[in-house]
Amino acid sequence: MMEKDLRSENDNLKEWRDKKKSLTEQLILRAIEELQKLNAKIIPKNVCEMMAKIATFEDKKYDAVITPSAISKNTIYKNMISKAKEESKLNNTKNEKYKIDGDKQFEIFKLKTIIAKQEAKNKELEAIIQRANIQNSNSFQIQKNNNIDFQNILKDLINFTRQEGIVFLDKDMNLITESEHKILISSRIIKLLNLGNL
Numbered sequence: 001m002m003e004k005d006l007r008s009e010n011d012n013l014k015e016w017r018d019k020k021k022s023l024t025e026q027l028i029l030r031a032i033e034e035l036q037k038l039n040a041k042i043i044p045k046n047v048c049e050m051m052a053k054i055a056t057f058e059d060k061k062y063d064a065v066i067t068p069s070a071i072s073k074n075t076i077y078k079n080m081i082s083k084a085k086e087e088s089k090l091n092n093t094k095n096e097k098y099k100i101d102g103d104k105q106f107e108i109f110k111l112k113t114i115i116a117k118q119e120a121k122n123k124e125l126e127a128i129i130q131r132a133n134i135q136n137s138n139s140f141q142i143q144k145n146n147n148i149d150f151q152n153i154l155k156d157l158i159n160f161t162r163q164e165g166i167v168f169l170d171k172d173m174n175l176i177t178e179s180e181h182k183i184l185i186s187s188r189i190i191k192l193l194n195l196g197n198l
Helices: 006-037 044-054 057-061 068-072 075-132 139-144 150-163 187-192
Strands: 167-169 175-177 183-185
Touching (some): 006 075, 068 075
Antiparallel strands (some): 175 183
16 A cells, blocks of 8 residues: 655645635735725725625635634734725825815805905995995085985995895884894885885
8 A cells, every 4th residue: 555645745735825825815905905996994804705705716716715813813914904904094084185175275265256246245335335425425415415316325225235134124114233133224214215115
């Protein structure tokens, strides 16, 4: 009876183990890449699940798909996942920074737009006031000027301040300030000037 060649068996076993190790490492890397594409957490459980999904026939033949428990017992595999996890965190931080910077830029743009609109509205208000020519006039001069259409000017001012949310009309038709809720123009004046259709 011939004796078994143990050296040959050992060589074959070593070759098989080396192949399994190589395939497992490659499969872990591929699984990590897939998880990164999905923005999924890179943890042993997810890596193992992905390994099972993407494993080839050869991977399965050499038992390259492993469990989280097997990863926890192997320093190389643990380090591979830890490194990928840290890199993923770093990339997420960078992306978050870009997102924050983008949000800031958008907020600045919105503020500039608001300022531009406000400047346009200020010019509109100035134009209404200039129509009355009251910037440098006293009350006596205003009373003497019969060409001023106070009714339309006041109507424009009331409409403008209402649109801007500065004032509002209550149920009695008093013009009230939004900030202090004080009567700015009484309903009596509004009726006298025939402004009831505001």
